[in-house]
Amino acid sequence: SITGQELLDDFRRGGMLPLATIFIMVTPEASYAKVAEAAESMLDGYLLKPFTAARLQERIAQARQRKVALQEIYQLIEDQSFIQAARLCLTRFNERAPYWNFAARIGAELLLRLARFEMAQKLYEAMLTAEPAPWARLGLARVQLEMGQPHKAKPLLEALLIEESNYADAYDNLARTLMELGQFEEALNAYQRSTELTPSSIARLQRHGMLAFYLGDKEKAIELLESSVRLGLGSKMFDGQTLTLLGIARFEIDEPKQLQQFLLCFSLSELLLVNKTRRTKTLRLLKQRQKLL
Numbered sequence: 001s002i003t004g005q006e007l008l009d010d011f012r013r014g015g016m017l018p019l020a021t022i023f024i025m026v027t028p029e030a031s032y033a034k035v036a037e038a039a040e041s042m043l044d045g046y047l048l049k050p051f052t053a054a055r056l057q058e059r060i061a062q063a064r065q066r067k068v069a070l071q072e073i074y075q076l077i078e079d080q081s082f083i084q085a086a087r088l089c090l091t092r093f094n095e096r097a098p099y100w101n102f103a104a105r106i107g108a109e110l111l112l113r114l115a116r117f118e119m120a121q122k123l124y125e126a127m128l129t130a131e132p133a134p135w136a137r138l139g140l141a142r143v144q145l146e147m148g149q150p151h152k153a154k155p156l157l158e159a160l161l162i163e164e165s166n167y168a169d170a171y172d173n174l175a176r177t178l179m180e181l182g183q184f185e186e187a188l189n190a191y192q193r194s195t196e197l198t199p200s201s202i203a204r205l206q207r208h209g210m211l212a213f214y215l216g217d218k219e220k221a222i223e224l225l226e227s228s229v230r231l232g233l234g235s236k237m238f239d240g241q242t243l244t245l246l247g248i249a250r251f252e253i254d255e256p257k258q259l260q261q262f263l264l265c266f267s268l269s270e271l272l273l274v275n276k277t278r279r280t281k282t283l284r285l286l287k288q289r290q291k292l293l
Helices: 004-013 032-040 053-069 069-076 084-097 100-113 118-131 132-148 151-162 169-178 183-197 202-216 218-232 241-251 258-269 276-291
Strands: 024-027 045-048
Touching: 024 053, 045 053, 053 069, 069 084, 069 100, 084 100, 084 118, 100 118, 100 132, 118 132, 118 202, 132 151, 151 169, 169 183, 169 202, 183 202, 202 218, 202 241, 218 241
Parallel strands: 024 045
Antiparallel strands: none
């Protein structure tokens, strides 16, 4: 069954959870990995069982106080006024106003979305100076990746994962980086690690399964894609192309060459969220890889 952490990740990846929503996880797990993972996902609260009603009420009140303080920023984002929202985040960060670290993270994400890469990089660097955080280190690597410099993103991600070996988002970005570099087998290993960490994440299962399919590991692809079907067939996160690839993988091994090329072109755009130039390059590399199968 899907965990609260994985549910939150999928909601946010699918843009289905308004920023003003309060999300508190209740769990019996107190391991460092789980607590760190929750912190990286910007949960509003993390309660260990058993807990009292007063404790829950306290956590909700704390979360609501933060939401109210950042309400103007959230509203601008809901209105798609991203530039204005980013400016407010920068102002709160520079003034060290309440919840400045939360504002910095939101602002950096907005700057990435707006393709203001140099500004995003400066904000991540300033955040690391003020309060070192794994998400800021990941952000620096994401900036390099978005700027079309995967060779610079790779060492940043590898260094981060040495210290934060359970950071699933970092493995996702490493996989994407390796794919941009044409290192598909290594990318598959990175996806393997991220799905091991979050085995009920629909999006990760699908990406991992798709790449396994393209690299010719049909048995692995079937395992992963069937898991995503069981978990997410009714979810907004579910990609219908999963069913197509799953059917072909089962139909398998001597499928017509024309059908193979159609599937490659049809599904790759969903596997890689990259710009057109880099997508074309990756498509060419994958086609070359398939000729070797």
